Amino acid sequence: MSDFSPGQRWISDGEAELGLGTVLNCDARSVTILFSASQETRTYNTRQAPLTRVMFGSGDRVVSADGWQMIVDDSQMSDDLITYVGEDHQGQRRELPETKLADTMQFDQARDRLLTGQVDRNDWFDLRFRTLHHHQRIEQHSALGFAGPRIDLIPHQLYIADEVARRHAPRVLLADEVGLGKTIEAGLILHRLLVAGRVERALILVPDSLTHQWLVELLRRFSLNVSLLDEQQSEAHGSDNPFESAQLILASQGWLFANAHRQAQAQASHFDLLIVDEAHHLDWSNEGSGPGYQCVEQLAANIPGLLLLTATPEQMGIESHFARLRLLDPERYHDIARFKDEERHYSAVAGAIDALDALPANIEAREHIEAVADDRDSQALLATLCNPEASTEQQDAARAQLRDALLDRHGTGRVMFRNSRRHVGGFPERRLHLNALALPPAYRRILRRLERDDDYLDELLIETGMDHPDVLIYPDAAYRELSDDPLNSEPWFHIDPRVTWLLEKLSDDSETGFANDKVLVIAHHRETAEGLAEGLRVLGGYQAPVFHEGLSLVERDRAAAAFADEEDGCQVLVCSEIGSEGRNFQFCRHLVMFDMPQHPDQLEQRIGRLDRIGQRHAIEMHVPTFTGSPGERLLRWYHEGMDAFSAPHSIGSDLFDAFGDALADALLDDTMLDEIISETREMFIAKLAERDAGRNRLLELNACRPARAQQVIEAVRELDDDTALPRYVERALDIFGVDSQEIGNGLLHLQPGQHMLDGLPGLVKGEEGFSATYDRHQALARDDVQRLSWEHPLLREMMGRILDGTMGNTALALLGHPAIPGGRLMAELVFRTHCPAPKTLHLNRFLPPTAVRVLLDESGANLTGKISFTGLGKNLQKVNKSLARDLIKNRHDQLREMLTQGENEADRELPSIVEAAEARMRTQLDAELARLTALAEHNPSVRNEELDALKNERQALSDAIENTRLRLDAVRVIITVDPNA
Template sequence: MSDFSPGQRWISDGEAELGLGTVLNCDTRSVTILFSASQETRTYNTRQAPLTRVMFGSGDRIQSADGWQMIVDDSQTSNGLITYSGEDSQGQRRELPEAKLADTMQFDQARDRLLTGQVDRNDWFDLRFRTLHHHQRIEQHSALGFAGPRIDLVPHQLYIADEVARRHAPRVLLADEVGLGKTIEAGLILHRLLLTGRAERALILVPDSLTHQWLVELLRRFSLNVTLLDETQSQAHGSANPFESAQLVLASQGWLFANTHRQEQAQASHFDLLIVDEAHHLDWSSEGSGPGYQCVEQLARDIPSLLLLTATPEQMGIESHFARLRLLDPERYHDLARFKDEERHYGEVASAIEALEALPATPDARVHVEAVADDRDSQALLATLCNPEASADQQDAARDQLRDALLDRHGTGRVMFRNSRRHVGGFPERRLHLDALALPSAYRRMQRRLERDDDYLDELLIETGMDHPDVLIYPDAAYRELSNDPLHGEPWWHIDPRVNWLLEKLSDDSDAGFANDKVLVIAHHRDTAEGLAEGLRVLGGYHAPVFHEGLSLVERDRAAAAFADEEDGCQVLVCSEIGSEGRNFQFCRHLVMFDMPQHPDQLEQRIGRLDRIGQRHAIEMHVPTFTGSPGERLMRWYHEGMDAFSAPHGIGSDLFDAFGDALADALLDDEMLDEIITETRELFVAKLAERDAGRNRLLELNACRPVRARQVVEAVRELDDDSALPRYVERALDVFGVDSQEIGNGLLHLQPGQHMLDGLPGLVKGEEGFSATFDRHKALARDDIQRLSWEHPLLREMMGRIIDGTMGNTALALLGHPAIPSGRLMTELVFRTHCPAPTSLHLNRFLPPTAVRVLLDESGANLTDKISFTGLGKNLQKVNKSLARDLIKRHHDALRGLLRQGEGEAERELPSIVEAAEARMRTQLDAELARLAALAEHNPSVRNEELDALKKERQALSDAIENTRLRLDAVRVIITVDPNA
């Protein structure tokens, strides 16, 4: 007789996703089952049917085809069909024949899957429990979001990322000097916000020339897949909003700033974070603003978080700097006059902070601190610091707390972070090499006439169409304009001695030459760069890629890549002035400045392409100048007036504002130039002293607090050195069907196995896979090696599938142990906390999904504390699925009882978990709220909405934690057997 009857409900063991099936007809050989939910019909051999009968017991919740639910308390069987009875949600007694069960009932919970005979592999169960354990640990770790990126552990970068990313809706200006890693800081902040759920969508606006560099950096360093959006891509979406097509959108500023329709679409797309690179180009003045500023201003009103990046925040003047701060907080920065007045008081605060270091040994220093420590808490700390009866530890603690309080409460430190090289340290030496060349006759004739004929400059400006003083500084450009008829003039590079000088340097293998070294050449004009590359090719046979604003993004990337290739790459790259912004060439140590830029900030940007974190050699700066020329005089002003080549000082813009016009007039007059250099030097020295005493020093002190920075670095290193990571990766790769092979030197090669599960990042069936390492330094040394960490996309995908899915939530194993009689039943239950809350709350930092393990024997005895998970696992034996299903059927009633008892045992653990989470939350947020509330009384940069948001967040977290419940996550049935059988 067949066990099947029409109307019975069964599920497929191999295709559980088909849902609940109904027997249509059957005979002695076959059975046909309809899976209505998936509109599939299957016919099986009755002898080998991979099917499990669905039978519910007392306490199970079931749903009818009509939508109502009931809790089963009894059942009766008639003619092979079951009728369930129990109470519905209104407390009414009802009956429900199994034929009328809802077809859409899902058996994804561990209890349902177990009792319907669906069991997974034992190693899957093992991996699930370990995944829960590691996920709980990592989600609470202070380095979450910072440990995965492929970066050096630079303290100031990690400090800024940690300080900014922990804020509600952060809005800051990242203004580190060139080469200190603003892009990395922004990437770290973005990565942390994404991993913690604080942000889900981001819009990144960068100059046209940097879009591909950002795209590659975010992928290579942070494993973030970003969609590069341009007009072609936008039009491909038809009438749909293209900004809705991805979570992370990268777009060029030039494209978006010029297109009001796309701006409106971007505004309507509800981004959480806006990042704007090279923000000093946003044009603003008291008379009006440019399209770029207007676009960012509109977006910043709707987007909660905003990061502005610029290495030269005051390049366009104090008003322009104020305008960028106004984008961050228009309520705080609404009065330019008031802002200028605040700036005048920063020297007092910087002096007070410096004076702290002299206390209590130098009592006279106290007066400087008292001038700004005007609140009760600060005065109490100062009293402790100066109290001779206080211990050294008490005095040190008071000094640190008072320093942090003063830094918090004064200046723009909360909205602006600016580190300087002198503050960070560890940068290479800069060496200036000057080569004086004779003016060629064509240039000399033009200069002599300029020197003796006052009217000739006006004529030259008209004839060439150039501006003053460009026409003086760039004689090759003037020559090109005057001899633009190819029949009446040689190409300028035929007559310019700087070209031959460069060719000689490129072939010179002495210490003074460039032979076998990479050389970056920067010229002001695009035409100069193109002509120079042509001259190098024709006269010397050198292939020199050109990087200028007229190239497409792909062409620029190709030129940069050809230069970067160590083995087959080009020796020299020629850039126009645009090459001094954004691109990083720290693998190169020779910089040729073919001419001089007009603005000191542009000069520093040129040098900053090589002088960056990661540069391992001294920077060799080569400047060919024409003796007695305006270009040489400009170089003298930089060199003698402000030491511009020795180090970045950050005050070049002020000096240019003071002397730029006079300098332009002195480019033909040595006597006048000497006076300007003397005056520039005097102002330079004064400005340095002012900077050291005032706002810049204050910003530097606030931009990296060493104690906190060291704590963040150590937290990252703790995850780097986590010995559990390689063991977990090995288990996970095996379960997911990924082949892993050691290839030496601490490297692994991962490739898809024959039975690999689909959809794993970086692994596609039929393709080679990738090489990886756990070592940060090895990954940094080779771009072709990925670094495996808890934050790597592959690990996050595998852990996510396990935690969010059913994988491994049921299992059955045999336990052979001489001390335990065979035939006994045990259940290993894993419960986990369930706490629905918006991802933006980042509840996991206080209460991530937390596992509670309960081990019961068949008598109900709790063995959890006596037998560990690892110890039990070592003695378990796997069993095939067919036998596992038979054993579960045999112990059905006993398992139901143990499941109910396990729930009670687990519930006893819940109060302590909730209490600990609440305490962690209160400890952190109460302290932060108290700090911000005190800070708001002194520093208007603390926004009211930031305080309100933190209060609401604390309440929402408290409510969520209080409503935490436990649910059964996984269950393993263990049957004891005779080990000698």
């Protein structure tokens, strides 16, 4: 029967874990199925619905929604609905309409496929069992979601990701300094929540200039395919809501904030997580708020999870900072006057934490701590710390616990994470090398006329089509735009001394030269980068790849790979400004800034491509400047006004907002420039003092707890070093038809085979495939190489197809062994725990699908403990399918008995599995609930919603675990044969 009618029971062929579904409604084109056990609803095309009608036969056991069971004798059909007739466990005659079947029942595909003679290959059965085993192991692993991304194992990033991803609907502010990896932290949190099933859809809002960077980061580091939504893409969806078009939506803030219609569509779409980058640009005050803030506020009110990213949380004022916290928790942060009072208390808390190291000797330190740590538990810890009879170990433990208690009580410490470079450490020294050059005549003519003629600047802007102050800072660009001038007939790179200087440095093998090193060159304009690369080739014979916004993603990858290759790669890579976004080249230590960017953030982005955690050398920054030029004056403002080259300080944007316009007017006036530099320096020092206040000290201490971070790192390394992964991948690739070839240096090349199954990520028939490695460091060094892990999309797709489908769930093999007589029947049964539950519960961390193996012979003997899965598999021989079907047909009755006995044997294992899962769940959630409950008495940042959600989650998990049942997942029939025959 293929027609659908309301009330009928069906199961999903591809999502068996959803449980038994009920037809809600249907028409000629579509059918809607409700899967009550997992709280999911699906709508399918009636012609292509991957569904199977549930129809039980004589002898089958069925369960009613009320819990009683019945053995089916017969069935009746009326109005397209089935009523089953049989006896219950008390022998009474009963009738059970299919509408009253228990939602948790599953259609036993393995049993039915076997008894109808449908058998798969033995290696498929083997892969299915191993897949179930590895899936069970990985789903419970504490590093789940963190081991797959292409990242360095940096403590503060992993600590923040682990802390935030553990929470129910996390709402936090990620406020690390520039270069410490806020994007990576957000990506880790998102990846963990997606892998765990706690988040299904996310909306990511970023400034226009950062859309490409986010796209690259999420794809390259986390293998997350994001849909970049703009007006053109939205219009392509016609009347449909474009925000419903993908699981992960990335959109420009400028586009969405200016479009009320698209905002309404975003609000109407369901998302589990909202990520907002550069959140300090959202305008708010007590008097009113800007369109961006209003948009995010409305979205955040309906989306459970919220991550706000900013490197400057307080630099725009205390009100601006309060506005960000207000988005996270409007009930907690509703009164700015009260918030300011709390802020004044944080310096005392920071001082108390610093004073802990002076105990037990310093009496003043104890008095300082007592004034802050006024609860009973903290006082007890303080007493232990100051007790002269306590051992050193006891005092150290008390100090650590008291420090954590004080940090937990710090109000915004739970919702805001801020690390600074001085706190994290491990960053290289920055060295600035200035190289003064004479202006070439063609550039000097323009500058001298500007100095003599006040009106010439306006003429120049019109003639070149450039903006002010671009026309002053980038003389090569102005030269190109004035190419009609007879004096400008020669290509700019022939007359620019910076090109000659760079060529000399590239061939210089002295300590100050580049001859033996990689060099990254960044210029502001794409045309400058292209011309410079051409100049290096024509004038010096250097083949320098160019990296700019006009290239496709693949072309950029190739350019970056050509630069990264240590043996055969290019010495120099030339980038436009986009080269300072989204790509890291920490294997390189020489950075040539061919010109100066206008904005301090762009300058820091340039340096940040090399100045990363993991950089092993000092950063050598080389800046060729023209003496007395506007570009040199801009460099002076950066260098003297804000120490922009020495270290990132996240203050540059505020300084540019304050002085940018005046600076543009001063690029031709040294006297005016000196005044601006002096004022900039004064504001810079004041901003630094604000940044280093006691409150930031608290945030730094709370943003990374080293012991916990190390535990996460060790867990990730455990999965990195998992020797089972390569063996599993080799088996899986072979079965799925993927060709794998070792190409040296620990690299594999994967490409579609002739009989590859369709739809594997990264592998398309007729295309070349991709290179991959298991080594984290190798993958980090090369953007063109993917890293294989248990979380790689290819692995997850293959494992998902196996576990959710029928692949390998039946098999038949021959066993030839001298000690076993021929003609005997054995059955290897694999049962799997089945526990339908909402994905948001992430039940798998406590009870993933768990395999129970039962090996029986025809006499009823249970051989499971005597013969291992691997040991048995080594002695099995394959058999052709036609013979397998005949063998099964001749042994039907015996197989039915063995299947029933196997079910009884497996059921004996279920109570211990359920008990262990319940214990794991209670141990983790009870401890977390107790901690949060105690913390809520002192820290108002612990929301009541968070406590209630945790209580409800614990109860829902307990109910789900209690209802766990076993179902037959796979069965292999084994016929013994005489090995000598």
